[in-house]
Amino acid sequence: MRSLVTLAVLMATSILAAPVRSVADPPPATAPAAQSQAGATETLKIAEDLSTRMTLPVKVNGQGPFAFVIDTGADRTVISTELATRLNLPKGDPVALHGASGEKEVETGRIQALDVGGRTLRDISAPLLRMSDLGADGMLGVDTLADRHITLDFVHKQMTSTESRRDDFEPGAIVVRGKYRFGQLILVDAKLRNVFVYVILDTGAQNSIGNPVLRRMLTTGDPKRDLFTSTQIFSVTGQTTWAEFETVNHLTLGKIVVNNVPVAFASLHTFKIFGLEDKPALLLGMDILSKFKRVSVDFKRREVTFVTP
Numbered sequence: 579m580r581s582l583v584t585l586a587v588l589m590a591t592s593i594l595a596a597p598v599r600s601v602a603d604p605p606p607a608t609a610p611a612a613q614s615q616a617g618a619t620e621t622l623k624i625a626e627d628l629s630t631r632m633t634l635p636v637k638v639n640g641q642g643p644f645a646f647v648i649d650t651g652a653d654r655t656v657i658s659t660e661l662a663t664r665l666n667l668p669k670g671d672p673v674a675l676h677g678a679s680g681e682k683e684v685e686t687g688r689i690q691a692l693d694v695g696g697r698t699l700r701d702i703s704a705p706l707l708r709m710s711d712l713g714a715d716g717m718l719g720v721d722t723l724a725d726r727h728i729t730l731d732f733v734h735k736q737m738t739s740t741e742s743r744r745d746d747f748e749p750g751a752i753v754v755r756g757k758y759r760f761g762q763l764i765l766v767d768a769k770l771r772n773v774f775v776y777v778i779l780d781t782g783a784q785n786s787i788g789n790p791v792l793r794r795m796l797t798t799g800d801p802k803r804d805l806f807t808s809t810q811i812f813s814v815t816g817q818t819t820w821a822e823f824e825t826v827n828h829l830t831l832g833k834i835v836v837n838n839v840p841v842a843f844a845s846l847h848t849f850k851i852f853g854l855e856d857k858p859a860l861l862l863g864m865d866i867l868s869k870f871k872r873v874s875v876d877f878k879r880r881e882v883t884f885v886t887p
Contacts, residue, residue, distance in 0.1 A: 632730065632781065632864070633714055634737060637693035638665055644715035648737065649782025650728065650763075650875050652719030655692065655702055658709035661716065662687040670703040681847075694722060695739060717782055720877065729874040730781065730867070742878035751885045754832040762852060763877055768860075769830040770839070771796055776859040777831070778852070779875060779882055783863035786841050787821065792858035793843040796826065819844055829866070834884055840865055 635643035644661060657667070667687035675682050689702040699722055709715065727745075729738040745751060756763045756779075765777040770788070773795045821844035829836040841860070849855050867873050872885040 632735075632737065634694060634718060636716065636718065637691075638716075639667075639690050640693075641665060642693075646716040646718045647712070647714045647782050648723075648728075648730070649717045649719055650723065650779055652717055652782055653721060655689075655704050655717065655719045655722055656707055656712065657687055657689065657704040657716040658712050658714070659685075659706045660709045662704075662706050673705050675705065692722065694718065697739075723877070725878065727874060727876045727878075729872055731872050732868050733871050742876050744879070745874055745876075745881075745883040751883055752832045752834050753881055753883050754834075756880045756882060758880070763875070763880060763882070765831065765862075765882060767832050769828070770826055770841075770858075770860060771828050773858050776854055776857055778859070778861050779867070780861050780863055781867060781875075783861060785865050786839065786861060786863040787846065788841050788843045788860045789849040789854065789858070790843060790845050791856060792860060793822070795858055819846065831884060834886065836866060836869060 632648045633645040634648060636646040637643050638657070638661070646655075667689060670686035670688045672683050672685055675684055685706045686703045687706050689704055690700060692699045692702055702721065704716070723739070725742065726739045727742050729740075729745075731738065745753065754765050754767055756765045758764070762778050765779065768775050768777040770792065773792060775788075775792055821842040823840070823842045826839045826841050827837045829839045848861075849859055852859070869887075870884050871887050872883075874883045876882075
């Protein structure tokens with residue numbers, strides 16, 4: 579039996595997004611069965627890979643550690659084909675991935691135990707993708723983070739994982755509320771220049787990317803703005819898509835304003851899967867997130883907290 583999984587692809591990296599579900603459906607309430615001390619705080623040192631994404635040391639079936647990218651935009655944990663072969667993981671059912679250029683079927687590997695910090699998650703069916711395309715040994719998805727409060731500390735280069743809670747950051751921290759759409763936490767209190775935009779937070783992506791609707795709305799009535807540089811988006815499934823690149827001023831997230839925002843614009847299949855094909859939408863990557871001191875994501879509370887430098 580083949581499962582359906584959507585895959586949003588950004589420059590030289592990707593996210594594995596949630597299976598298509600009703601807009602009214604809540605996100606997964608719990609991660610796979612985990613063994614850890616109740617209420618414990620897990621603080622893990624983070625390394626930065628070549629694409630400015632963050633990786634964590636992870637053990638698979640007791641072996642490792644291996645470098646996995648943190649991906650808040652992914653509903654499923656992914657492992658590289660090379661690592662799965664090295665660990666002799668048993669094969670699972672194939673899944674259909676919806677990427678930048680469409681659908682592609684990939685194999686899965688069965689992980690008995692995944693150790694992240696003080697937690698052990700069991701019985702995970704992970705899609706298999708090439709290490710050269712992933713840029714890491716694997717990716718940690720929402721299935722390992724869904725019931726946690728995740729803080730990315732860019733100053734100390736570490737991630738803290740706790741149970742869902744309200745942030746206790748210093749004065750000046752900005753909390754932006756979101757809502758769920760097809761399993762993704764989307765920020766709705768956002769604007770790019772003067773255009774209201776749906777923003778999907780994506781720590782697994784190197785760069786930020788907008789859809790054609792957003793591009794048209796930004797350039798309407800201003801022919802001088804229609805000046806873009808062509809670039810390519812590389813999919814972890816091996817596919818490529820052309821995009822137009824521009825630096826845009828004034829990205830507003832709640833009460834925060836970020837200037838000089840690099841955005842690639844492309845007609846990704848991903849936007850269609852998210853139901854955002856006809857609405858201005860932006861996938862917010864690590865190029866923007868890393869401008870902050872800290873960013874925390876609480877999926878249960880539907881909140882993202884930004885701490886400015």
